[in-house]
Amino acid sequence: MTAAVKTSPSLASQMINGISAIKPLANFAKHQARQMIIKRAEKIGVPWTQEVEKLKQRDWESDFAQVHNPQISYPEYYLQPFHAYEKGDLCWEAALEVEVAAKAVHARIWQEAGVEGDSQLRQSYHDIIKAQIPHSPQDIMDLGCSVGMSTFALQAVYLQAQITGVDLSPYFLAIAHYRSQQRQANINWVHAAGESTGIADNSFDLASMFLICHELPQSATREIFTEVRRLLRPGGHLTIMDMNPQAEAYKKMPPYVLTLLKSTEPYMDEYFTLDMRQTLMETGFHPPAIIPNSPRHRTIIARVRD
Numbered sequence: 001m002t003a004a005v006k007t008s009p010s011l012a013s014q015m016i017n018g019i020s021a022i023k024p025l026a027n028f029a030k031h032q033a034r035q036m037i038i039k040r041a042e043k044i045g046v047p048w049t050q051e052v053e054k055l056k057q058r059d060w061e062s063d064f065a066q067v068h069n070p071q072i073s074y075p076e077y078y079l080q081p082f083h084a085y086e087k088g089d090l091c092w093e094a095a096l097e098v099e100v101a102a103k104a105v106h107a108r109i110w111q112e113a114g115v116e117g118d119s120q121l122r123q124s125y126h127d128i129i130k131a132q133i134p135h136s137p138q139d140i141m142d143l144g145c146s147v148g149m150s151t152f153a154l155q156a157v158y159l160q161a162q163i164t165g166v167d168l169s170p171y172f173l174a175i176a177h178y179r180s181q182q183r184q185a186n187i188n189w190v191h192a193a194g195e196s197t198g199i200a201d202n203s204f205d206l207a208s209m210f211l212i213c214h215e216l217p218q219s220a221t222r223e224i225f226t227e228v229r230r231l232l233r234p235g236g237h238l239t240i241m242d243m244n245p246q247a248e249a250y251k252k253m254p255p256y257v258l259t260l261l262k263s264t265e266p267y268m269d270e271y272f273t274l275d276m277r278q279t280l281m282e283t284g285f286h287p288p289a290i291i292p293n294s295p296r297h298r299t300i301i302a303r304v305r306d
Ligand SMILES: C[S@@+](CC[C@H](N)C(=O)[O-])C[C@H]1O[C@@H](n2cnc3c(N)ncnc32)[C@H](O)[C@@H]1O
Pocket: 078, 089, 102, 143, 144, 145, 146, 147, 148, 149, 150, 166, 167, 168, 169, 172, 192, 193, 194, 195, 209, 210, 211, 212, 215, 216, 220
């Protein structure tokens, strides 16, 4: 697969790179960008400040203790800043803002969808996997489940299934735990790396990875696919939903916007240049189906090779 990312930086990109290299300037730029994102979110009907304040009121100690695995060792790539949070996914600030941020970002996918963009994106993925995988899976893993948005969406589609959500951030899982209590949803939350989950062989019929691959270096994606292959039963499927490097939207994106995006997504270049089809075939899957499900996203469906 070829990259959609241009290599020679424009003047605007060079300026952004320059600003990012000077810490006080970068912090100021981040603060301004954050204020703009929050303002815009509230304008389209995502009550960012109110929702985050509500979550801040809760004492999270017990939720955290119930999901946290203190034995875990975090891969180096996961300890980098992500999404303009200095501690990446390993902090409360990021965890408390995941839901509103997803709704705000996905409101831009389809102009007419607005605040419903996030649920439409999830729906477009489920429509494809339901059509491509005719039988209903009994045991499902949501890998990179974060605060549970993708997990609850899967549960709404596969009502009879037992679902396990796996993630490396205990902060995100604490929120997921709370949300599942609120919904009285029976979900097994596992604090583990996708590369070595500690879960038994042949545990799942379906493993879903929704918006995680663009956050991974290529070596981690390969290791995770190998682990998922081990966890899937014969005839099982791995399904992936993420950015589509072939989408016109990325090809037409002004280089400085791409530079801004990349400044908060350290592994985006690695994701854009990874040949998913080849990687899946090399890690024990049949050639996958790759189907666009939004103007910017694609769904990948791969069945395990016997
Ligand atoms: C953008 S979020 C995905 C959000 C979620 N699936 C959703 O649809 O809302 C990516 C998630 O992957 C998790 N993650 C990243 N690398 C991981 C790894 N190696 N193992 C497990 N989880 C990982 C992050 O902690 C984060 O919660």
